[in-house]
Amino acid sequence: MSTGRFPTLYPLAAACALLFASAPTLADERADWPEEVLLGTASLGGTYQVYGDGLVTRLIDELGIDAVSQATGGPYHNMTLVHTGEAELGLVTLGPARELWDGEAEFAPGEEMRDVRALFPMYQTPFHVVTLAGSGIESIADLSGKRVGVGPMGGTCAAYWPQFLEALGVEDVHLQYADANHLADYLTSRLSDAFAFCAGLPIRAFERLERRRDVHMFGLTEQEQSTLLDTFPVSAFEIPADTYASMDAPHASVSFWNFAIGHKDLPESFVYELMKLVLDHPDAMTEIHPAAIETRAEHLDKNGVIWFHPGAVRYYEEQGLEVPAEMLPPEMRPAEDADDEDASDTED
Secondary structure: OOOOOOOOOHHHHHHHHHHHHHOHHHHHHHHHOOEEEEOOOOOOOOHHHHHHHEEEEEEEEHHOOOEEEEEOOOOHHHHHHHHHOOOOOEEHHHHHHHHOOOOOOOOOOOOOHHHHHHHHEEEEEEEEEEEEOOOOOHHHHOOOOOEEOOOOOOOOOHHHHHHHHHHHHOOOEEOOOOHHHHHHHHOOOOOEEEEEEEEEOHHHHHHHHHHHOOEEEEEEOOOHHHHHHHHHOOOOOOOOOOOOOOOOOOOOEEEEEEEEEEEOOOOOHHHHHHHHHHHHOOOHHHHHHHHHHHHHHHHHHHOOOOOOOHHHHHHHOOOOOOHHHHHHHHOOOOOOHHHHHHHHHHHH
């Protein structure tokens, strides 16, 4: 029974109740989430595997979603898995991603893999070489005629090390393809002369090598670095002297940025919560792997290849960061921009 006091509060309360009742909750949004997500990583002993396994554990523990990490051939494989919907999530290096996005990959010529969306920046992947101490191999030039492990087929290292060596005039290299742990074993068993790899630092397989043997590590000369910068879409990088116990000075290198990717049809709310899980808790990510020190929202500008997922765009905008118009998915662009994109796709 009304007492006549505060009569204007009743319509307001009713309106608020109606608003809260109609607003979707996270529980409501989760109804559209996938029952299980598969995350493509890379070879055992590489940084992708460590980073991906840790991320999957956080998805299970903190988002309560069934998640599985899968060792794969690396970025080329992951991009393909996510594009085809065989995996919901993956980790890619932007060099290989650009080839597949533009339909320029040798194994899938003309197929533009554009059902993929960028999520968050991970870290940079520099290129580095390790040999056994006393091998006589002290530099890139010394790799001529040698047996050199370059990672698994389909990985960034296996794709680019042969190209780098050719551009640097290193000839008659006998390339070996396997995962990082196996190539480390090849070196200690003297089945390889050198192990040339690329991954977020420190590379676990390199750390394992130097615990077991006396090793020598080296990068590029200034001239070699300059040649690769002029020839490939890479960035200059310096491997810090304290990265490994076997190093006593910084090493010049080149690098690609890595990004997490997801299928374009993943629910926006799921991707948004994933972005928060990763980027709002940097310490948790660096506990997984030190390379995650670069897993920061402000590095979104390093991606100029893959359109961002709407859930990622929502997160960045809430952080006060602007996603460039050309990196927005077509459905989030002004109509004229989306029409221009459709026209260019048709012309190709």
